[in-house]
Amino acid sequence: MNLDFSQIVPFIPFLLKGIGATLQFVSISILLGFILGTLLALCKITNIRLLKIFANVYTSIFRGTPLILQLWIIYFAVPQLTGYDIPEYLTAILAFGLNSAAYVSEIIRAGIMAVDRGQMEAAMALGIPYRPMMLNIILPQAIKNILPALVNEFITLTKESAIVSTIGYLDLMRRAQIIGAQIYRNFEALFLAGVIYWVMVYILTKIGELVERRLRQSDTHS
Template identity: 65%
Template sequence: MTMNLDFTSVHPSLPFILQGIGVTLQIVCLAGILGFLFGVILSLCKISSIKVLNWIADAYTSIFRGTPLILQLMIIYYGSPQILGYQIEPVAAAVLAFALNSAAYISEIIRAGILAVDKGQKEAAMALGVPYRPMMLNIILPQAMKNILPALMNEFITLTKESAIVTTIGVMDIMRRAYQVGADQFKFIEPLLLAGIIYYLMVTVLTFLGKIVERRMRSSD
């Protein structure tokens, strides 16, 4: 039995599939930014001397790391009418779900980066009378970022690949468009392979950009 692939039949649909790149990048970028900002807040709560903040941040991380991302996405999207009284738009639901999930992982990455910074930096800042907030923003976090950049880039790449699950709630991303082309032509292998190539190229570009940023940050030491 042979598998006959014919990409000429799906070639006219390639522009339609490529339009999904914008949707995917919109979700990933917004979720990545929100997830990073929330992750910073969670990480600061985890290293705080206030036990209640420690417990809340740890409980949040445990829940979002311990349950499937697709479950979180479906609860936010399909549960919004029951919880909020109105239906959240698919893209908004995707951004929210990915941001909340990513924040849990990013908070652990940032926490580890902060704890890896030499304690002498914090002690010197405190001795000079630098307030806690400026100390974290201007001294500790910038140094931690250099150490955790590879891990953050890996999380962003993972987020890019996992974004394909938004097809389950009808978002017209790369995967959804490829599936729709396959359904229209009764040929799924070719459009899905094209989608796979697109995701692979996106991840390759992100990896390359991440290495460039990492080299520049290290050369600035």
């Protein structure tokens, strides 16, 4: 086979910078998705019909269309309508954050519904207002139960982050493409990028397992 990994060695520092670029926008995206997802989850369980409809329609749209389509709409279509170009970095955060919010909202909603309803009834009987009740009693318990699912969402976004290379953002995948084009050796560059993605996902998976194990231990001790 015509393989020569020695030619890629000088480009390894350039490729490794893609790890930071990838994790940076993915981390901000999951934070944005968590905040918006929490608000959407609260809208889904509220008695206000318009908020519930909005949250359900939002989730349906972002879960029902491809992430790459949402990315391209923000990067290519929105500037056509507004006349303003959106930088690749901001586009990546918006697309992944808005998409993640739809999935996170369902995770959080399920977590809230899993909390014993008696606690909500007891809080209401004690006269605790709705907002403090949700922030101080219900949401902390729900988040504790869904933390492993949130870690899995972070892992999924990390893997899917490779599609931002299609808009020119210098993530890990884009850097591998640039290296392959410069030295005319795509297999070596893409193979190394694949190994790095696997290592990142493996580490995140182990972190998720550790979090889940700690939660089970804390439940056992309590």
